[in-house]
Amino acid sequence: MDKVLIEQLVIDAYIGVYDWEHDAPQPLVFDIEMAWDNKPAAATDDIALALDYDKVSQALQKLVQDRPRQLIETIAEEAAALIQTDFKVSWVRVKVGKPKAVAAAQTVAVEIERGSK
Numbered sequence: 160m161d162k163v164l165i166e167q168l169v170i171d172a173y174i175g176v177y178d179w180e181h182d183a184p185q186p187l188v189f190d191i192e193m194a195w196d197n198k199p200a201a202a203t204d205d206i207a208l209a210l211d212y213d214k215v216s217q218a219l220q221k222l223v224q225d226r227p228r229q230l231i232e233t234i235a236e237e238a239a240a241l242i243q244t245d246f247k248v249s250w251v252r253v254k255v256g257k258p259k260a261v262a263a264a265q266t267v268a269v270e271i272e273r274g275s276k
């Protein structure tokens with residue numbers, strides 16, 4: 160299975176369950192894997208046949224900054240749904256890290272897979 164990947168995409172977000180988290184944005188780090196047949200794009204050298212990682216990244220930025228949320232689970236689920244619906248991706252893995260959440264941890268994260276390969 161071919162994939163298109165977006166790694167370590169940083170998006171500032173209003174995210175968290177505690178009041179202090181509602182006052183300022185903090186970084187979320189996205190790792191995304193998307194099933195995509197890369198052969199047609201490679202054969203034609205045509206971006207129209209590729210899964211445009213730039214467009215996906217922009218759409219994720221808009222989604223995340225659209226409104227505050229409490230849980231990174233919510234962001235992960237909404238990101239997966241957007242990628243599947245708007246970009247016609249049959250299978251996606253989304254990892255959302257919140258590096259500032261737990262002082263003693265380098266990062267905390269959730270990861271989900273949606274769709275079929």
Ligand SMILES: Nc1nc2c(c(=O)[nH]1)N=C([C@H](O)[C@@H](O)CO)CN2
Pocket residue numbers: 174175176177180229230231232257259260261
């Ligand atoms: N599974 C989760 N646990 C926690 C979350 C979360 O989004 N998913 N969030 C928090 C707080 O917002 C925390 O990040 C503040 O440090 C706690 N646990």
